[in-house]
Amino acid sequence: MLAVVVLLPSLLPSPRPQRLSAQPFRPSSPRVASVHAAAAWVPEDGVRELVEEAAVRMARAVEAHPLRLPPSIASAPVEATFVRTSARASTEPVVVLLHSFDSSCLEFRRVLPLLQAASVEAYALDLLGWGFAQTDGVERVDVRARRAHLLAFWEQCLQRRRMMVVATSLGAAALIDFHAAHPDAVHSAVLIDPQGFIDGTPPVPKSLARAAIRFLGSWGLRSVGQWVAYQDIPRCATDDAIRVGRLHCTRARWEKDSIDWLLSGGYSVSSLVPTLSSVECLILWGRQDRVLPPAENVPKFLSALPSASFRWVEDCGHVPHLEQPEVTAAAIVAFLRAEHVAGDSDVTSMIAERSTNSESFLQQKS
Numbered sequence: 001m002l003a004v005v006v007l008l009p010s011l012l013p014s015p016r017p018q019r020l021s022a023q024p025f026r027p028s029s030p031r032v033a034s035v036h037a038a039a040a041w042v043p044e045d046g047v048r049e050l051v052e053e054a055a056v057r058m059a060r061a062v063e064a065h066p067l068r069l070p071p072s073i074a075s076a077p078v079e080a081t082f083v084r085t086s087a088r089a090s091t092e093p094v095v096v097l098l099h100s101f102d103s104s105c106l107e108f109r110r111v112l113p114l115l116q117a118a119s120v121e122a123y124a125l126d127l128l129g130w131g132f133a134q135t136d137g138v139e140r141v142d143v144r145a146r147r148a149h150l151l152a153f154w155e156q157c158l159q160r161r162r163m164m165v166v167a168t169s170l171g172a173a174a175l176i177d178f179h180a181a182h183p184d185a186v187h188s189a190v191l192i193d194p195q196g197f198i199d200g201t202p203p204v205p206k207s208l209a210r211a212a213i214r215f216l217g218s219w220g221l222r223s224v225g226q227w228v229a230y231q232d233i234p235r236c237a238t239d240d241a242i243r244v245g246r247l248h249c250t251r252a253r254w255e256k257d258s259i260d261w262l263l264s265g266g267y268s269v270s271s272l273v274p275t276l277s278s279v280e281c282l283i284l285w286g287r288q289d290r291v292l293p294p295a296e297n298v299p300k301f302l303s304a305l306p307s308a309s310f311r312w313v314e315d316c317g318h319v320p321h322l323e324q325p326e327v328t329a330a331a332i333v334a335f336l337r338a339e340h341v342a343g344d345s346d347v348t349s350m351i352a353e354r355s356t357n358s359e360s361f362l363q364q365k366s
Helices: 002-007 044-048 053-059 112-117 143-157 170-181 206-216 219-229 239-250 254-264 270-278 294-304 325-336 348-365
Strands: 063-067 078-084 094-098 122-125 163-168 186-192 280-286 309-313
Touching (some): 044 239, 053 112, 053 239, 063 143, 078 143, 094 170, 112 122, 122 143, 143 170, 163 325, 170 186, 170 270, 186 325, 219 239, 270 294, 280 294, 309 325
Parallel strands (some): 094 122, 163 186, 186 280, 280 309
Antiparallel strands (some): 078 122
16 A cells, blocks of 8 residues: 555645636747647546636646657657646746656646746646557557657657756656656756655556556545645645546546556666756755655655755645645746745755664664
């Protein structure tokens, strides 16, 4: 159960709507290779059931763009589905937001309008096999395929323009893997409660994979999951939030793609985390994260990325981009524009405690 919860974070729903200083999406000919069309598959009946306005607006703004992938991965063009701001970057990198395990671009529904208001060109992208993109003709949705899909998006959609990649939880593993293979594509990175040191997917026998995935998509598990993800449970744990988190799960190939991913072994990037030292990194961490507890995980990232900037997100669990979107968006914009990122960066007591515990363990072993 713990392994499932660790992999679940951003399927977990968002809080009840707050008042945001945001602008609605007004897509208008951004600098991409060709014109996009509305995504062919977003379940309108499910969208009509949603209450949160930000979720409804974003679901109805999902676009699709065909990508050419290697024949070993797809026998026909494959969709990239995303929601974008209408701003156009001039000298700034383009911001690409990567969601977490079995989630969708809707995970960034509370941050993207704030980036729009700050005139940031940004794309919240669905990872291959998750989100709303149809995968007919796709032969595989493993690590290699997802890496190729992201590369094709960068080359064919963004025309190889500089990217600042914002990645949350398991989305950070996707970023780490992609950057190790294509370092020239990543200009800088923002890691939000990142997962990079838990290698592989949970060991599930093939005979039980379908049952495991159906349990993963169930209302009950996602209801439990949101109690783990958030600090402010009374405000955040809502039925509407669960509906948002499950919206993409009615896609025709969702179950098959999820089973294939589970059995593929998933990301194993712990040895690759230090390679991100070649780009500027900002790490944001919810101080009350119970999915990836800071005391266990922050020191690992700071050790692997000693030059990274770090900021706590206060009064926040595992999903700052949902629970504290204003703070998260402000940090992204400031880091993008080389401005001061507000917040507490002090981790000395945590590092000292970890060092003391390590010394005590070594003494016991000697």
